Amino acid sequence: MTTTDRCPVAFPLRRPGQSFPPPEYQDFRKQDGLVRTTLPSGVHVWLVTRHEDVRTVLTDPRISSNPSHPGFPRAAKTGGVPSQDEVPGWFVALDPPEHGRFRKTLIPEFTVRKVREMRPAIQQIVDERIDAMLAAGNTADLIADFALSVPSLVISSLLGVPNADRDFFETKTRVLVTLTSTDEQRQAASMALLRYLNRLITIKQKRPGDDLISQLLAEGTLSKQELSGVSMLLLIAGHETTANNIGLGVVTLLSNPRWIGDERAVEELLRYYSVADLVAFRVAVEDVEIGGQLIKAGEGIIPLVAAANHDGTVFDRPDEFDPSRSARSHVAFGYGVHQCLGQNLVRVEMDIAYRTLFERIPTLELAVPVEELPLKYDGVLYGLHALPVRW
Amino acid sequence: MVHISVDTERCVGAGQCVLSAPDVFDQDDSGIVLVLEEPADEPGREAARQAGLICPSQAITVKES
Numbered sequence: 001m002t003t004t005d006r007c008p009v010a011f012p013l014r015r016p017g018q019s020f021p022p023p024e025y026q027d028f029r030k031q032d033g034l035v036r037t038t039l040p041s042g043v044h045v046w047l048v049t050r051h052e053d054v055r056t057v058l059t060d061p062r063i064s065s066n067p068s069h070p071g072f073p074r075a076a077k078t079g080g081v082p083s084q085d086e087v088p089g090w091f092v093a094l095d096p097p098e099h100g101r102f103r104k105t106l107i108p109e110f111t112v113r114k115v116r117e118m119r120p121a122i123q124q125i126v127d128e129r130i131d132a133m134l135a136a137g138n139t140a141d142l143i144a145d146f147a148l149s150v151p152s153l154v155i156s157s158l159l160g161v162p163n164a165d166r167d168f169f170e171t172k173t174r175v176l177v178t179l180t181s182t183d184e185q186r187q188a189a190s191m192a193l194l195r196y197l198n199r200l201i202t203i204k205q206k207r208p209g210d211d212l213i214s215q216l217l218a219e220g221t222l223s224k225q226e227l228s229g230v231s232m233l234l235l236i237a238g239h240e241t242t243a244n245n246i247g248l249g250v251v252t253l254l255s256n257p258r259w260i261g262d263e264r265a266v267e268e269l270l271r272y273y274s275v276a277d278l279v280a281f282r283v284a285v286e287d288v289e290i291g292g293q294l295i296k297a298g299e300g301i302i303p304l305v306a307a308a309n310h311d312g313t314v315f316d317r318p319d320e321f322d323p324s325r326s327a328r329s330h331v332a333f334g335y336g337v338h339q340c341l342g343q344n345l346v347r348v349e350m351d352i353a354y355r356t357l358f359e360r361i362p363t364l365e366l367a368v369p370v371e372e373l374p375l376k377y378d379g380v381l382y383g384l385h386a387l388p389v390r391w
Numbered sequence: 392m393v394h395i396s397v398d399t400e401r402c403v404g405a406g407q408c409v410l411s412a413p414d415v416f417d418q419d420d421s422g423i424v425l426v427l428e429e430p431a432d433e434p435g436r437e438a439a440r441q442a443g444l445i446c447p448s449q450a451i452t453v454k455e456s
Contacts (some may be wrong), residue, residue, distance in 0.1 A: 059449065065415030107422030327413060337403045339447035344406050379394050 012036040025307035033293035045300035049307035053291040058336035064285040073300030089229025142387035147246035155238030160211025242382025264323040271330035274306035401450035412438035
């Protein structure tokens with residue numbers, strides 16, 4: 001067992017010009033024990049990079065997702081996690097058994113079958129976005145015009161959030177997922193989203209629609225306050241992450257066209273990019289040994305899913321994009337009880353987006369050299385700020 | 392042969408098993424795992440084993456017999 005502190009490394013490991021996942025992850029995986037680092041706020045945390053260790057951290061009952069525990073890495077400039085006092089219903093910040101009530105209320109809406117039934121509606125949204133791009137000329141920013149707008153329209157129509165308010169919630173979300181946002185900016189954005197959803201829920205109490213918020217109101221298992229937090233979580237998680245996946249995937253498929261239309265490409269892209277590398281924050285509530293490292297109660301832990309998904313002991317030639325491999329054991333959606341609720345929706349959105357885009361615009365190409373694409377070095381989520389294309 | 396047992400209390404309805412082995416697993420109306428039938432051939436058994444390995448809540452046990 002290793003108990004001595006290592007020389008802390010700078011974190012997050014995002015800087016212009018650097019490849020992703022950060023090459024340091026490879027060294028971290030090889031080290032005995034875990035890697036100690038200091039967040040910009042000065043808080044010490046343990047970084048977990050091996051696939052097996054990441055899965056252990058995400059399932060061990062002595063490790064908590066709840067930021068109200070002392071020592072939780074609530075660091076500024078790394079996204080942060082709101083507590084139940086700040087955002088009631090933000091159930092990814094709850095442990096079992098409290099977490100189960102929220103999860104069980106929502107899973108019927110995100111089953112493989114339910115998501116399959118959404119395919120025609122998603123196809124229509126994708127087709128309409130492509131119609132609009134084609135009508136506007138022969139160039140586009142594929143992030144703004146497609147990769148972001150598709151999942152944004154899908155989740156807002158599922159929840160019953162008016163399309164007209166897309167600009168508002170996309171802008172506020174961007175503040176929350178930008179590493180350089182201040183705590184004040186982050187809190188203001190979060191409060192604005194909560195106020196907005198609270199008002200929307202009040203409207204739906206009076207005028208219910210055919211949407212998930214109205215349905216959850218009718219079921220009555222969540223309080224109005226909790227429903228605001230749940231809606232905020234689904235709205236944010238439902239568009240930003242998928243947008244980054246769609247954008248990065250288009251770039252990769254443009255240079256690997258033989259995989260276009262092959263559903264295995266979606267699973268491999270999820271593994272390969274692991275855009276939510278910096279999303280899971282945890283704290284030990286008892287002393288626990290992970291990967292030969294003693295973690296004391298009250299110490300913060302960050303399991304890095306991109307590091308786990310590039311672990312060469314699980315994935316052969318991990319830094320190659322190879323959809324023929326079996327990528328299904330990736331942890332891009334996390335692992336344990338918090339594994340992404342919307343993962344089946346993400347898969348379907350990516351699949352329809354790629355198939356339709358390349359079928360309808362077969363001459364699609366990058367409008368700038370690939371090295372000039374603006375990567376989100378300042379993002380909680382990995383992705384592209386813009387994706388200039390032409391056809 | 393394999394024998395499959397599921398813990399519906401542990402299940403968190405991620406649906407990974409349905410994607411891995413659609414002939415073996417399904418989700419009921421509340422999203423919780425159902426075993427449709429035990430796999431009869433080796434590809435089916437292998438898919439069921441994979442479902443057991445990747446289940447996020449470790450709710451699936453595949454016993455070799």
